[in-house]
Amino acid sequence: MPTPTSEPKLIAGNANQPLAKAVSRRISMHRGQPINLLDARVERFNDGEIFVEVYENVRGEDMYIIQPTSNPANDNLMELLIIADALRRSSADRITAVIPYFGYARQDRRAKARTPISAKLVANMLVEAGVERILTLDLHATQIQGFFDIPVDNLYASPIYALDVQHHFKDQMEDIMVVSPDVGGVARARDLAQRIGAPLSIVDKRRGKPGEVAEMTVIGDVKDKVCLIIDDIVDTAGTLCKAAEVLMENGAKEVHSYITHGVLSGPAVERITNSVMKNLVITDTIEATEAVKAAPNIRIVQTAPMFAQAIINTWSGTSVSSLFDHQTLVPLYEGHYSLG
Known part of the structure; x- marks a missing residue:
């Protein structure tokens, strides 16, 4: 010592x-x-x-x-x-x-x-x-x-994200719905949902082959909800952007994402910029590229x-x-x- x-x-x-x-x-x-x-x-x-x-x-x-x-x-x-x-x-x-x-x-x-x-x-x-x-x-x-x-x-990251949600959505807390983008991430999403007193929904995805999502189903009622997708890694952002689309198709009012590690490789930044997501919030665990810093709907939280x-x-x-x-x-x- x-x-x-x-x-x-x-x-x-x-x-x-x-x-x-x-x-x-x-x-x-x-x-x-x-x-x-x-x-x-x-x-x-x-x-x-x-x-x-x-x-x-x-x-x-x-x-x-x-x-x-x-x-x-x-x-x-x-x-x-x-x-x-x-x-x-x-x-x-x-x-x-x-x-x-x-x-x-x-x-x-x-x-x-x-x-x-x-x-x-x-x-x-x-x-x-x-x-x-x-x-x-x-x-x-x-x-x-x-x-x-x-x-x-x-x-x-969920304690930091709880502070961030309570700050940025303080007038919409009753409309918040926390969403896990897959069944495997439910524990992570549930942790944030409990911290902010919000309900939980799941996007069930079934893959065709690696990198491709064949089908997505929303478990839970997201109609007129402000949906927050919670995950640990966003890489090429294909699944994330598709999940946001499916939530909007199911009646969500807005979709935001809170994802800890912004790997953001390949076409990720372009996909996020053009997606229906209003905001992607990541932490600074990975140094942001100039493209990430310049993206209008990507926000970085300090760790x-x-x-x-x-x-x-x-x-x-x-x-x-x-x-x-x-x-x-x-x-x-x-x-x-x-x-x-």
Whole structure:
């Protein structure tokens, strides 16, 4: 454990520098002194090999590596592993990997014969590299926590989204209907529905072949409702935009989406811009491209206040699960949302 006089030390790869800097600023505000990102270089040789050099002493320090393993997933994962190895070989006391978006989480089981369980492989690599604790947000499959023999703190976006909904829809709360875009995501959608006191509906989808949705059926009455689709990942946005259309066809007044990780690959931004959805709200766990920033109906919610508090709680040995309560987050997001 860190000594009482030490401070948490932060280092970041290249995956999401804006988020890492925002977390650093928030921790500095909380501690009343500058807690800057460690001076280090994380770069590539001409052949693509990744090289890391840390310019500050980390012996006996409590280290936090801020690095989502988003696109390019393999490069960002290798950066994380190599940073962890550099810190371990430099005698860091404890290494926590702060992985806002945990890549490969969709490969959490063998769906058919002769396929890998890549999420377990990634877990093994992280532990082997010297990571002793994981801090992440909205794991695609919560059972991935069991792939590790080290502590895993899986935070949830739904408390932040509850604040956001109560702020942006305060005059329409009686009309809100929370929608899960598939049966597998019901628990996530139900969590937000309970937080804001709204009913729950489900879009039952039946796939023809991967990437194609053959048929969608709405379970529940969405007529004249303001529908909020809740999910953890939006990738190409095909299913999401189709679900929004089906809800509108079933009489919904408006459709908005709250999705934690904006992977938004391929035609996603164009699809969302042209869709019947009024707004897509994502978090900043994955660094937004210029196209995402410019999209008129995509809004980004900050996660830095939550991650900064989670790092402070981990460092000080206090509860991280307190951040599951959206009332706990109200002071952290003061200035972001007015709930009066």
